Amino acid sequence: MTVIIRPKREFEVCVEAEIVPTNLNELKSLKVYLGKQEISLEELFEIEYFEDGEEKIILRGDFSKVKWIGKGMKKGEIIVEGNAGMHLGAFMEGGKIIVKGNCDDWVGGMMKGGEIIIEGNAGNRVGCNYWGESKGMEGGKIIVKGNAGNYIGEKMKGGEIIIEGNAGDFVGSEMLGGCITVFGKAGYVGWDMKKGEIRVGECEILPSFVKDGDVFKGDLNVKGEGIIKIIKKLA
Amino acid sequence: MTIMIKNGIVVDPTQNIDGEKMDLFIKNGKLVEESEAGKVEKVIDANGMTVVPGxxxxxxxxxxxxxxxxxxxxxxxxxxxxxxxxxxxxxxxxxxxxxxxxxxxxxxxxxxxxxxxxxxxxxxxxxxxxxxxxxxxxxxxxxxxxxxxxxxxxxxxxxxxxxxxxxxxxxxxxxxxxxxxxxxxxxxxxxxxxxxxxxxxxxxxxxxxxxxxxxxxxxxxxxxxxxxxxxxxxxxxxxxxxxxxxxxxxxxxxxxxxxxxxxxxxxxxxxxxxxxxxxxxxxxxxxxxxxxxxxxxxxxxxxxxxxxxxxxxxxxxxxxxxxxxxxxxxxxxxxxxxxxxxxxxxxxxxxxxxxxxxxxxxxxxxxxxxxxxxxxxxxxxxxxxxxxxxxxxxxxxxxxxxxxxxxxxxxxxxxxxxxxxxxxxxxxxxxxxxxxxxxxxxxxGLKNKGTLRIGADADIAIYPFNCNEVRDEELLKSLERTAYTIKSGEIVVKDGEIVSDIWGKTFWVKVNSEREIIEEELNDVFKYYTVSKNNYGVKEEWIRKPEVVKV
Structure with a gap:
């Protein structure tokens, strides 16, 4: 079954809607928040069903004020044909999310598996831990075809993040494992990283990293064994 | 409100009561004798339940x-x-x-x-x-x-x-x-x-x-x-x-x-x-x-x-x-x-x-x-x-x-x-x-707490089990939530859910003593302290419900 969801109007405040591609028949009555008001999904969105044997949700229109799309999803597919709001694919465990437009902050926060592809730009804190948690992203893959903001993959423990454009400061800070690739430019990279690998086109190397062959190892402040590698920029 | 707790199985070590069936009466936030209670406005049927102090x-x-x-x-x-x-x-x-x-x-x-x-x-x-x-x-x-x-x-x-x-x-x-x-x-x-x-x-x-x-x-x-x-x-x-x-x-x-x-x-x-x-x-x-x-x-x-x-x-x-x-x-x-x-x-x-x-x-x-x-x-x-x-x-x-x-x-x-x-x-x-x-x-040294004596504070917990015949497996579940909790004579919990939101008291002790003998030492400390002596501490009127214990 494919479900196409369109917003009925422009939202003046944020909508918190944990839309996931399971129990598609019950999607209409899904409880969402418009600001602090609790209402059902169908009151805010037009929902159309198509029987085609797939497990797929297509979000058509502007979803830039809709938060928590695909939160904790385990299987199936979500395609956002526009922009998406904060916390897209947070706590995700499997399945696939494709965003044709741009994304706000916290893409794939603490995700454990699955795949997120963003064809536009992403905000800050891609694949990060939530406040106070000891681990960020633990598995899966995030691909951003545009640029991303600051704090990419903080405390990341596993999985892969690929940014095809540029990234901001603090890529892979306090990283514990996994791999981050930024094909473009980044600011300061890998502070307090313990393990894992950061590949980057161009960046500032902190003084607590030492050159070892063609890579940099650190962060020495925490006796880390992380690796920073300078790669060729994409054409 | 005057409350009667009827037929509860009472346990109160301060009066050597161990699992006896009794009635308790509460008036104006205190435990009272039946004769003083007057008209009972609310009866709690505690049959088969254990009644203890809070x-x-x-x-x-x-x-x-x-x-x-x-x-x-x-x-x-x-x-x-x-x-x-x-x-x-x-x-x-x-x-x-x-x-x-x-x-x-x-x-x-x-x-x-x-x-x-x-x-x-x-x-x-x-x-x-x-x-x-x-x-x-x-x-x-x-x-x-x-x-x-x-x-x-x-x-x-x-x-x-x-x-x-x-x-x-x-x-x-x-x-x-x-x-x-x-x-x-x-x-x-x-x-x-x-x-x-x-x-x-x-x-x-x-x-x-x-x-x-x-x-x-x-x-x-x-x-x-x-x-x-x-x-x-x-x-x-x-x-x-x-x-x-x-x-x-x-x-x-x-x-x-x-x-x-x-x-x-x-x-x-x-x-x-x-x-x-x-x-x-x-x-x-x-x-x-x-x-x-x-x-x-x-x-x-x-x-x-x-x-x-x-x-x-x-x-x-x-x-x-x-x-x-x-x-x-x-x-x-x-x-x-x-x-x-x-x-x-x-x-x-x-x-x-x-x-x-x-x-x-x-x-x-x-x-x-x-x-x-x-x-x-x-x-x-x-x-x-x-x-x-x-x-x-x-x-x-x-x-x-x-x-x-x-x-x-x-x-x-x-x-x-x-x-x-x-x-x-x-x-x-x-x-x-x-x-x-x-x-x-x-x-x-809280004389009106931890007891069901007449005159004590009406802080009472009523658990939904009989303490005389409880099985090991039921213990944890029986103790986790009360059937009723009464605080200062008001029912605040019923069947494990909060039913009324009230404010409790804050106890503090008033001690009489000669302050003069340490005046010099205190002045010496406050000469260098971040807070001046007059601004130090809490005033009683700043506390919501202060309760002084005098010694």
Whole structure:
């Protein structure tokens, strides 16, 4: 079954809607928040069903004020044909999310598996831990075809993040494992990283990293064994 | 409102009532005789239910700068939502509960009084603000004395009169309820990166030892006739070999000789034998004998397996813990008064050390005379207070203890290091009521609490089970939620849900003493202090519902 969801109007405040591609028949009555008001999904969105044997949700229109799309999803597919709001694919465990437009902050926060592809730009804190948690992203893959903001993959423990454009400061800070690739430019990279690998086109190397062959190892402040590698920029 | 509790099975150790069917009458927040009650407006049918006084938590860090710093340090803990705001306020937190959650959770499990045991006097204004935000329960705060420069000075001089004046002045400023001492001298030594390792070691920079500090403060408390005397967190806490220090501390109280002159809190945390983490053992058996024959009282400090956040004024201990746990750490220096530290920790059943901690506190619960020990987790250091029903069920049933060891896979090291598994003792419900109600009330000197005598406060918990014929398996579930909790004569909990949101009282002690003799010393301190003498402390009118206890 494919479900196409369109917003009925422009939202003046944020909508918190944990839309996931399971129990598609019950999607209409899904409880969402418009600001602090609790209402059902169908009151805010037009929902159309198509029987085609797939497990797929297509979000058509502007979803830039809709938060928590695909939160904790385990299987199936979500395609956002526009922009998406904060916390897209947070706590995700499997399945696939494709965003044709741009994304706000916290893409794939603490995700454990699955795949997120963003064809536009992403905000800050891609694949990060939530406040106070000891681990960020633990598995899966995030691909951003545009640029991303600051704090990419903080405390990341596993999985892969690929940014095809540029990234901001603090890529892979306090990283514990996994791999981050930024094909473009980044600011300061890998502070307090313990393990894992950061590949980057161009960046500032902190003084607590030492050159070892063609890579940099650190962060020495925490006796880390992380690796920073300078790669060729994409054409 | 006049309430009648009909046909309840009453347990009240203060009147030697053990499971008798009785009726109780409540009027104007007090327990009254049937003849005085007049027209009954509400009848609670307690047929087949157990009626006991409201529980009293003698040691739980429920308010003040420490728990607040802990909350901001662990935002992830607040993701756990206990109840959303509707009739009541929103309650959150798995271990570090928000203020409303603290009040509600206590009430739901039948507790109506809780004591915040460590507040730096300079921050007592914060403590009272937070206590005022905790609904339902009655509360009080104990100001910290153990590392105050003036305490050291008067202890070194052996000047009990000046110490009395100082204690009276500080309790008045903090609107506190008694004397709390944390690692006497050790926190001062921590300002130089050190600790004191024996109660007879000199405190750096002063001519006093921890033993002298303890003795002088105990003498002052006894002479001032404080309702709750000295509440101590011993030196050398949390390290192998600490049992010896605890034994020495108990001997100091024996010299004073006055009943209840010393309360050794979370006794489990300083009752280890051995000389390293590899051969750590439980000193509970020897210490229990010593406690039973001396004037001291204790509380358990039970460890609960799982995540928690430790927080104590014992700065050096928290640093040692941070080195072990390698997680987050907050350190705090409170001018010349005290210090503090916060470290999140996980107690693992498979870890031999944590298993010994878990078993040691249960040993105390089983071996110490129920008139001398109180159930506690040293919230949040050992675990959340919401686990009290779990602790009680383990104390009441050997079978449950054995199941717990099997289910949680508790390290078999406890067979060698502790005597828990060989103990056949099972506490009766009567003993449990002592350990959670009448004993803490007696230790705290709260005459109208922990009892169902005529004239006492109508703080009552009604549990949905018959204490005379309860099966082991039902214990935990029966104790977790009350059928009714009545606080100051109002029904606040019905069938485990909060039905009315009221404010409890804050107790503080008014001590009469000659302040003039320490005027010079105080002026000297305030010449250099961050707060002027006139602005220091809390005024009574700033507290929501103050209740003065005069001595």
């Amino acid at each position: 529980g009293i938590d003698i040691h739980a860090h429920i308010a003040g700068p420490k728990i607040n710093a802990g909350r901001s340090m662990r935002p992830e803990d607040l993701k756990y939502v206990r109840s959303k705001s509707n009739k009541t306020r929103c309650a959150m937190g798995k271990v570090l509960l928000t203020c409303p959650a603290i009040g509600y959770e206590y009430a739901k499990m039948g507790y109506t009084t809780a004591i915040e045991p460590a507040t730096p006097t300079i921050y007592s204004i914060h403590t009272h603000e937070e206590l005022d935000s905790i609904p339902i329960v009655d509360k009080a705060a104990l100001p910290l004395f153990g590392n105050w420069h003036l305490t050291f000075k008067f202890a070194a001089e052996g000047d009990v009169e000046k110490m009395k004046a100082f204690v009276a002045w500080a309790i008045d400023k903090a609107k506190g309820y008694g004397i709390k001492i944390v690692n006497p001298g050790g926190v001062e030594a921590w300002m130089y990166g050190k600790n004191v390792h024996s109660i007879h070691e000199l405190i750096p920079g002063f001519e006093a030892t921890p033993a002298e500090v303890l003795t002088t403060l105990m003498k002052a408390a006894v002479e001032l006739n404080l309702p709750h005397k000295v509440h101590v967190h011993c030196n050398n806490l949390g390290v192998p070999g600490s049992a010896e220090t605890t034994a020495e501390t108990i001997k100091l109280a024996e010299k004073i000789g006055k009943e209840n002159c010393l309360h050794i809190t979370h006794v489990q945390f300083n009752s280890y034998t051995g000389d390293s983490w590899k051969n750590i053992g439980s000193g509970a058996e020897e210490l229990s004998k010593l406690i039973n024959s001396s004037p001291v009282t204790v509380d358990m400090g039970q460890v609960i397996f799982g995540h928690t956040t430790t927080m104590t004024a014992d700065g050096p201990f928290e640093f040692a813990l941070f080195k072990l746990a390698k997680t987050k750490w907050i350190n705090k220096d409170v001018e010349i008064e005290t210090g503090g530290g916060i470290v999140p920790i996980t107690y693992r059943a498979k870890s031999p050390v944590n298993a010994v901690q878990w078993a040691t506190s249960l040993e105390f619960g089983l071996l110490v005379d129920p008139d001398k020990i109180v159930v506690s987790t040293d919230y949040p250091n050992g675990g959340p207070f919401v686990e009290y029903p779990y602790i009680i069920s383990l104390l009441m049933s050997k079978k449950l203890r054995e199941n717990e060891v099997k289910e949680k896979n508790v390290s078999n090291y406890i067979e060698r290091a502790t005597s828990l598994l060989s103990l056949d003792i099972e506490r009766s419900f009567y003993d449990i009521v002592k350990m959670t109600r009448s004993t803490p009330a007696k230790i705290l």
